[in-house]
Amino acid sequence: MSNSILNSDFANQLENMIKDFVQEKLEFIMREEIKNFLQVEQEHVQNSRNGYYHRTLDTKYGKIEALTVPRDRNGDFQTQLFEPYQRQDGWLEQAIIKMYQSGMSTREIGKFIERILGSTYSPTTIVYY
Structure with missing residues (x-):
């Protein structure tokens, strides 16, 4: 192993x-x-x-x-x-804002969150955070 x-x-x-x-x-x-x-x-x-x-x-x-x-x-x-x-619990909103401020696109943020949480986040959903 x-x-x-x-x-x-x-x-x-x-x-x-x-x-x-x-x-x-x-x-x-x-x-x-x-x-x-x-x-x-x-x-x-x-x-x-x-x-x-x-x-x-x-x-x-x-x-x-x-x-x-x-x-x-x-x-x-x-x-x-x-x-x-x-x-x-609030951490997700803060992380999305920081990623967006650092220059990541909404599509990149959505894919990243999907990998972490396993649920789908569209670019439109990201904008509402």
Whole structure:
């Protein structure tokens, strides 16, 4: 077995460990947020937890496929980690702006992001960032 295959396997394992760690910490923060929300911010309101929903979130550490986000019965809870319907954590917008400012074309940026995230980004989509 060649060194490059071993290095590639190690890199993939390390990447997965980092993504799992980030997911675990984000979910922990959100559990604490909803706990605080229900016990402190809405202590006099009839409200309780109502399970979870799953969200895909693109982070600079990779794509987290099934981030578990808590919800409440009244639908009032909103995590401070990201906005409703947000799918990226902000790093992508900053990277696109920097690449564009450095002289990359929108087509080149789209191809680069597609290689990183695996999803298609058209030049028109890049312009809206």
